[in-house]
Amino acid sequence: GENVEQHPSTLSVQEGDSAVIKCTYSDSASNYFPWYKQELGKRPQLIIDIRSNVGEKKDQRIAVTLNKTAKHFSLHITETQPEDSAVYFCAATPYILTGGGNKLTFGTGTQLKVEL
Amino acid sequence: GAVVSQHPSWVICKSGTSVKIECRSLDFQATTMFWYRQFPKQSLMLMATSNEGSKATYEQGVEKDKFLINHASLTLSTLTVTSAHPEDSSFYICSARELFGSGTRLTVV
Numbered sequence A: 001g002e003n004v005e006q007h008p009s010t011l012s013v014q015e016g017d018s019a020v021i022k023c024t025y026s027d028s029a030s031n032y033f034p035w036y037k038q039e040l041g042k043r044p045q046l047i048i049d050i051r052s053n054v055g056e057k058k059d060q061r062i063a064v065t066l067n068k069t070a071k072h073f074s075l076h077i078t079e080t081q082p083e084d085s086a087v088y089f090c091a092a093t094p095y096i097l098t099g100g101g102n103k104l105t106f107g108t109g110t111q112l113k114v115e116l
Numbered sequence B: 001g002a003v004v005s006q007h008p009s010w011v012i013c014k015s016g017t018s019v020k021i022e023c024r025s026l027d028f029q030a031t032t033m034f035w036y037r038q039f040p041k042q043s044l045m046l047m048a049t050s051n052e053g054s055k056a057t058y059e060q061g062v063e064k065d066k067f068l069i070n071h072a073s074l075t076l077s078t079l080t081v082t083s084a085h086p087e088d089s090s091f092y093i094c095s096a097r098e099l100f101g102s103g104t105r106l107t108v109v
Helices: none
Strands: A004-007 A010-014 A019-025 A032-038 A045-051 A056-059 A062-067 A072-077 A086-092 A110-115 B003-007 B010-013 B019-026 B032-038 B044-051 B067-073 B076-081 B090-096 B104-108
Touching (some): A019 A086, A032 A062, B019 B032, B019 B104, B032 B067
Parallel strands (some): B010 B104
Antiparallel strands (some): A004 A019, A019 A072, A032 A045, A032 A086, A062 A072, B032 B044
């Protein structure tokens, strides 16, 4: 099955700096890579995703890059703000089910702390 | 818009009793839903895939007789933790598509 590794486990940055979180996956059949933000005690919130036919995607201060050859993908947050502080999870799946959901394999999470 | 609704948000039960958690898809139909378990400061671990109208598919190491899953309609899946024990205390969360429910904090005393 799929195995997703995520680094770093914790990341502290100064407000305004950029943050980068990296993930690698093992299953070359994986074709969908979402990133989630989870605040303490709350549900994971999808913040951005990328499919295997795209190398990069950007949404305001958040961007994701995908290198299929190397089997790794990264989350980039620019101009970080205190409200970006949370746990971020990457995930991968080899298929997307229509009308249902994605069987996701999650990374181990990154605790991001944005300091003033 | 599409939302996954999960209830209850938290529950405390006595050891040996059973607890049912509901997961509903709002404004969309979900033939497949997923149940995850999350321990404090850890990642989400897939427990099972809930399939509408058929048996759930359980991940390795998950006891199907302990974690009963029913997906009787296109918008509702339920997870019943049977004969709960303190080690079952955890955060249980369901998902459909890329959306997650709000999670259920189960504490078994």
